[in-house]
Amino acid sequence: MRISELSRRSGVPNATIKYYLREGLLPPGRATAATQAEYDETHLRRLRLIRALTGARGLSVASAKHVLDAMTEHRTDLHQLLGIAFGIRPPAGVTPDAAEGGAPAGANPEAAALVDAMGWSVSEHNPARQAVDETLRTLRSLGIAYDWEALLPYAELAQRTARHDLEQLETVTDPMEKAERAVLLTFLLEPALMALRRLAQENESAARHGGGEHTST
Amino acid sequence: MRISELSRRSGVPNATIKYYLREGLLPPGRATAATQAEYDETHLRRLRLIRALTGARGLSVASAKHVLDAMTEHRTDLHQLLGIAFGIRPPAGVTPDAAEGGAPAGANPEAAALVDAMGWSVSEHNPARQAVDETLRTLRSLGIAYDWEALLPYAELAQRTARHDLEQLETVTDPMEKAERAVLLTFLLEPALMALRRLAQENESAARHGGGEHTST
DNA sequence: CTAATCTGGATAGCGTCACTATCCAACTAT
DNA sequence: ATAGTTGGATAGTGACGCTATCCAGATTAG
Numbered sequence: 001m002r003i004s005e006l007s008r009r010s011g012v013p014n015a016t017i018k019y020y021l022r023e024g025l026l027p028p029g030r031a032t033a034a035t036q037a038e039y040d041e042t043h044l045r046r047l048r049l050i051r052a053l054t055g056a057r058g059l060s061v062a063s064a065k066h067v068l069d070a071m072t073e074h075r076t077d078l079h080q081l082l083g084i085a086f087g088i089r090p091p092a093g094v095t096p097d098a099a100e101g102g103a104p105a106g107a108n109p110e111a112a113a114l115v116d117a118m119g120w121s122v123s124e125h126n127p128a129r130q131a132v133d134e135t136l137r138t139l140r141s142l143g144i145a146y147d148w149e150a151l152l153p154y155a156e157l158a159q160r161t162a163r164h165d166l167e168q169l170e171t172v173t174d175p176m177e178k179a180e181r182a183v184l185l186t187f188l189l190e191p192a193l194m195a196l197r198r199l200a201q202e203n204e205s206a207a208r209h210g211g212g213e214h215t216s217t
Numbered sequence: 218m219r220i221s222e223l224s225r226r227s228g229v230p231n232a233t234i235k236y237y238l239r240e241g242l243l244p245p246g247r248a249t250a251a252t253q254a255e256y257d258e259t260h261l262r263r264l265r266l267i268r269a270l271t272g273a274r275g276l277s278v279a280s281a282k283h284v285l286d287a288m289t290e291h292r293t294d295l296h297q298l299l300g301i302a303f304g305i306r307p308p309a310g311v312t313p314d315a316a317e318g319g320a321p322a323g324a325n326p327e328a329a330a331l332v333d334a335m336g337w338s339v340s341e342h343n344p345a346r347q348a349v350d351e352t353l354r355t356l357r358s359l360g361i362a363y364d365w366e367a368l369l370p371y372a373e374l375a376q377r378t379a380r381h382d383l384e385q386l387e388t389v390t391d392p393m394e395k396a397e398r399a400v401l402l403t404f405l406l407e408p409a410l411m412a413l414r415r416l417a418q419e420n421e422s423a424a425r426h427g428g429g430e431h432t433s434t
Numbered sequence: 435c436t437a438a439t440c441t442g443g444a445t446a447g448c449g450t451c452a453c454t455a456t457c458c459a460a461c462t463a464t
Numbered sequence: 465a466t467a468g469t470t471g472g473a474t475a476g477t478g479a480c481g482c483t484a485t486c487c488a489g490a491t492t493a494g
Contacts, residue, residue, distance in 0.1 A: 002470070015454050018472075023452095028471095035460040035471045048359055054452090056355045061452065078422055111416075120420035128419075131412035138273045139405055142265055144398065153381050154406075155413050157374050162417035164370050166425060181361065186418065188356055189371075193414075194407055195348035196372050199328075200379035201403065202345075203337040208383060220441070232483050235442075240481095245442095252442045252489045271481090278481065 003029075006039045010047045017047065025050050025065045049180070057187050067187065071179050078169070078182055108133040110148040117148070118155050161193070220246075223256045227264045234264065242267050242282045266397070274404050284404065288396050325350040327365040334365070335372050378410070 007014045020026040026046055029037030046068070053064040111129035115122050122129070132151070139146040165185055172178040224231045237243040243263055246254030263285070270281040328346035332339050339346075349368070356363040382402055389395040 004469075013454075016452085019453060022472085031471090033461060033470090035458095035469090036462085037471065045359075052355050052359060056351060078426060114413075115416060118417075118420075120416060121423045122416050122419045126416060126419055128412035128415040131408050132416075134273060135405055135409035135412075138269050139401065142269060142401060142405075144401060150385075151409065151413065154378065154410055155417070157378055158410065158413035158417040159421075161371065161374055161414055162421045165414075165418055166421045168367075170425075184356065184359060184361060186415070188352055188359075190411055191348050192352035192368065193371055193375065193411075195345035195352075196368065196375035197378055197382075197410075198345040198403070199332060199337060199339050199343060199349075200335075200372070200375040201382055202339045202343055203335075204376075204379045204383045206338045208387075230483075233481085235444095236482060239443085248442090250441090250490060252440090252487095253491085254442065 001039050001044075002036070003039065006043060006047065009044055010051070012047055012051060020047070020050060020061075023061055023065060025061065025068060049183075052184070052188055057191060059187070067183060071183050078175075078178060110136050114148040114151055114155060117152065118159065165189075218256050218261075219253070220256065223260060223264065226261055227268070229264055229268060237264070237267060237278075240278055240282060242278060242285060266400075269401070269405055274408060276404070284400060288400050327353050331365040331368055331372060334369065335376065382406075 001009075003014060003017055006012075007017055010017075012020075017026065021028055026043060029039040029043065031037045049068070050064055053059045053067060054061060059067070108129040111132040114132065115129070132148075136146060136148065136151075168185060169178060169182055172181050218226075220231060220234055223229075224234055227234075229237075234243065238245055243260060246256040246260065248254045266285070267281055270276045270284060271278060276284070325346040328349040331349065332346070349365075353363060353365065353368075385402060386395060386399055389398050
């Protein structure tokens with residue numbers, strides 16, 4: 001299939017596909033001539049994946065590339081994929097220190113304590129550690145007394161969530177498909193999970209204070 | 218305090234504070250003269266809050282304003298605050314339909330079914346419903362068989378999380394402080410919660426497949 | 435009182451990001 | 465042959481989040 005058909009089938013404008021190709025998010029098609037290339041279903045699939053990550057999940061193009069790269073690279077090693085590719089969070093979040101040397105041991109003491117308390121086996125380099133420590137620091141700078149122990153109940157819940165995630169992955173056998181599903185379940189589910197939390201919060205709030213009232217504004 | 222002191226104490230550049238004032242994120246100070254205004258501790262606090270939402274959490278300035286506005290408006294009605302202000306997610310996520318009329322009943326059938334199944338009492342207008350349905354649609358468009366029932370276990374976990382959230386809020390009595398803490402706990406905790414999930418995922422993955430190995434890259 | 439400094443408000447500019455539009459030579463279908 | 469399409473390169477666009485410059489009015493030091 002040529003670029004126009006790819007565009008028609010995916011709903012992504014022609015020029016945008018070219019842009020993704022330039023940025024390396026989408027692998028180039030098989031060149032059949034100097035000004036002609038052939039794309040296949042994998043390209044279509046990848047394209048849809050890109051739109052899901054950048055659109056629904058709101059990842060930046062660079063972050064999406066990072067994830068996608070990790071997905072295709074470590075497709076045989078789910079463990080690594082899960083650990084490595086997931087240091088994205090918001091487009092901003094540039095932690096000034098540790099920009100080069102990686103995370104020195106003890107750089108994220110609270111996350112380390114939490115991981116330890118949970119008995120988790122997690123790489124020292126997992127960027128999620130930083131995210132935890134950063135959040136805690138921010139919360140405290142705003143005058144909220146919050147430390148890693150306050151996160152323990154959440155960690156417990158996170159563990160069950162993860163257990164459920166991994167169980168769903170077990171059903172898939174093909175490594176490539178498995179890697180893709182891991183990315184999908186981890187990333188695309190995040191907005192839904194947060195949405196569920198908000199729904200549950202409103203419900204809890206309703207149960208505790210006001211009754212079933214809801215303003216129509 | 219004048220603008221320069223506000224800048225010094227918050228670490229936010231002078232020009233940026235002016236920008237926030239222009240955008241309405243920061244309420245104007247009490248004008249003492251044509252070219253002079255007085256700011257107080259609430260401005261400093263607000264400023265820190267803005268930076269936390271836009272920086273750590275990655276909200277756009279417009280989204281942060283939305284949240285902050287809701288926070289100060291509905292400071293007496295936590296229930297509404299929780300329900301209304303939280304339809305932000307990523308900067309992108311522009312759902313083409315329902316741009317004006319709000320969510321018509323039955324617009325998000327899956328979220329509705331889920332809410333119903335959980336026995337939750339949640340406003341029809343809570344944008345989190347849309348987020349749920351949107352995610353489900355995206356997932357399915359990518360060939361993953363996923364419906365609201367698959368989300369039930371997550372909803373259960375979300376409920377416990379929310380329960381824990383609300384319990385923490387109970388300890389605060391002052392309505393204004395309570396509203397602020399609600400925003401903080403809901404929004405700023407999100408990256409941490411997702412980070413916990415990833416840590417737990419890596420741990421689970423390690424437990425199931427590879428042992429305690431971690432590549433040092 | 436004058437002069438140097440600071441202030442708030444308005445306006446314009448900047449760098450990044452995610453596209454989008456235009457060109458053009460090479461290719462294909464007729 | 466010729467009209468239309470393609471891939472690739474380059475440049476432009478609009479939104480966003482600041483940042484820099486101006487300027488009249490205000491404050492403060494002497």
